[in-house]
Amino acid sequence: xxxxxxxxxxxxxxxxxxxxxxxxxxxxxxxxxxxxxxxxxxxxxxxxxxxxxxxxxxxxxxxxxxxxxxxxxxxxxxxxxxxxxxxxxxxxxxxxxxxxxxxxxxxxxxxxxxxxxxxxxxxxxxxxxxxxxxxxxxxxxxxxxxxxxxxxxxx
Numbered sequence: 001x002x003x004x005x006x007x008x009x010x011x012x013x014x015x016x017x018x019x020x021x022x023x024x025x026x027x028x029x030x031x032x033x034x035x036x037x038x039x040x041x042x043x044x045x046x047x048x049x050x051x052x053x054x055x056x057x058x059x060x061x062x063x064x065x066x067x068x069x070x071x072x073x074x075x076x077x078x079x080x081x082x083x084x085x086x087x088x089x090x091x092x093x094x095x096x097x098x099x100x101x102x103x104x105x106x107x108x109x110x111x112x113x114x115x116x117x118x119x120x121x122x123x124x125x126x127x128x129x130x131x132x133x134x135x136x137x138x139x140x141x142x143x144x145x146x147x148x149x150x151x152x153x154x155x
């Protein structure tokens with residue numbers, strides 16, 4: 001199974017609340033550049049499931065990149081906000097992957113969760129620091145519970 005983990009694009013500093021911070025123009029453009037690079041360098045990707053944080057900047061990131069990917073299912077996921085618990089998200093992803101026979105999953109989320117998720121799937125890897133709009137691809141073998149980072153793309 002391949003797990004794609006993306007941090008939202010650059011967002012405005014101020015809003016009425018953290019969950020309402022919108023993408024900047026740069027954030028939108030960088031996210032599109034990363035999606036285009038992903039397709040250009042690694043071929044077209046069809047996601048069985050896309051899980052997106054309900055925060056505005058993550059929703060807008062998915063909206064910006066969705067034209068470059070195909071997705072069978074897109075869902076908001078309250079567990080992947082900035083302070084979601086990586087271990088719980090890891091277990092949830094494995095459960096739905098097995099139950100729904102998923103091959104490709106995309107998560108659009110936030111720091112620090114995105115870094116911790118990569119380290120949950122790849123043993124002995126310290127949590128990488130994601131710049132905004134960064135995308136990591138992890139190949140994870142469910143049977144052996146072994147994962148490795150295949151590649152990453154940054155704007």
